[in-house]
Amino acid sequence: MHKRFKDIIRQIHLWLGLGTGLIVFIVSITGCIYVFEEEIRAATQKERLYVPLQDKPFVGVDKLIRNFEKIAPGEKIGVIRVNNNQPNATVEIGSKKKTYYFDPYNGRLVYKGSHDWLDTTKEIHMTLLLGETGKFIQRWSIVIFVIMLISGLVLWFPAQRRLIKQSLNIKWKGSFKRVNYDLHNVLGFYASGILLVISLTGLFFAFKEVKMAASFFTGSKLSSGKTIDSAKPVVIDPLAKRYNKLYEDITQKYPGALSTSFSVRKGGELRLRLIYPYRWARNQNTFFFDEANGQLIRAKLYKDFNGADLVEATNYDLHTGRLFGLFGKLVACAASLISASLPVTGLIIWLKKMRKHKRRIL
Incomplete structure (x- = not known):
């Protein structure tokens, strides 16, 4: 019964792996690279990211937007990022x-330029450069990958306890077939826990069901922020003046942010997010405005976070390894490399078995 159960699991593991292996490889490699996005940009893009330090105040969001409108007439602003810390x-x-x-x-x-290779790497990671279709393929491939990680753990566990120690080591002196088999099994075992965390935190972005699970386990409901009844402006200011007023009002009322960002969301919402110093869960205050007139709609403050909100605020840093600093990033990168290797070593195992099977038939 035990052998038959493992045979069923092995077939599920095999065919799911053959079906999604290429997607897992692509998502893993791009994720491994993008973990160090900040470090790569800091090392290669200093000329665009920084100017010489001066004893002058911030010029203001309004001046920046007016200059943007002169330089890029007709282009619509999607995001503005201000680094308050530097x-x-x-x-x-x-x-x-x-x-x-x-x-x-x-x-x-x-500096101005089209989206660079790091932006493309992120887009491949999230959509495979196929838009909504790519998002669908990517997210369900990761669901399947989670199933494969679990099924792989079942297959790794030896039938006899005395063989566990043997299953934890790669036999480098063995044949190519043996080394490849151990690379798949042993490395997959060691990385499985980290890869499950990376996969589940990635699925948190994609599926409301995962967010609901977080709400269930924390005994709290993910908040969208407190609705605020505010009067509509009698006079609607030009975009530059409107954004500048929002920026100044919010940063003065909630000082100390490391960074501030504007982003225009679907449905005509303008999101203003301030990120403050934090150790674990990200301390961020988020405000949502009507993009057309600047009316405040709702606000979500980190001092009001419940359990589910804390999970959401921690999710990105946990997904990328940033939660544990450089060490966490290195671990996430190494796990992603192992993840990319699993479809390759798994395919080799399958090809070897197919070749052996054909020899038997002949």
């Missing part, structure tokens, strides 16, 4: 077409 960091304004970096002291354009 006064000489350029301010990033992104549209669908390009990203623009402005001097925070005088508002002049420092």
Whole structure:
């Protein structure tokens, strides 16, 4: 009965792996690279990310937006990022077409360019460059990968306890077939726990059911923020003035943020997010406005976070390994490399068995 059960699990593991192996390989490699996105940008893009430090105040969001509108007429702002922690960091304004970096002291354009290779890497990781279709394929491939990790653990566990120690080591002096088999089994075992965390935190972004599970286990409901009844502005200011007023009002009322970002969301919402110093769960205050007139709709403050909100605030840093600093990133990168190797070593195992099977028939 035990052998038959394992045979069924082995067949499920095999065919699911053959069906999704290429997707898992692509998502793993791109994830491994993007873990160090901040470090790569800091090392290769200093000329666009920073200007010489000066004893001058921030020029203001309104001046930056007016300059953007002159430089890129007709382009709609998708995101604005201000690094409050480093006064000489350029301010990033992104549209669908390009990203623009402005001097925070005088508002002049420092650099403009299309989305770079790191942006493409992230897009491959999330959508396979196939839009909504790619998102669908990617998220369900990760669901299948979770099933494969669990089934792989079942297959790894030896029938006899005395063989457990043997199953924890790679026999480097063995044949290529043996070494490849051990690389698949042993490395897969060691990385399985970390890969389950990375996979589940990735699925948190994709499925409301995963968020509901977090709510269930924490005994709390994920909050969208407190609704705020505020009067509509009598006079609707131009975009630059409107954004600047929101920025100044919110940063003065909630000071100390490391970074501030505007992003335009689906449905006409403008999200203003401030991130503060934190150790584990991200301390962030998020405000939602009507993008057309600047009316405050709702606010979500980190001081009001419940259990489910804390899970959400921790999720990204846990997914990328940032939660544990450089060490966490290195572990996440190593686990992702092992994840990318599993479809390759698994395919070799299957090809070897197929070749052996054909020899028997002949």
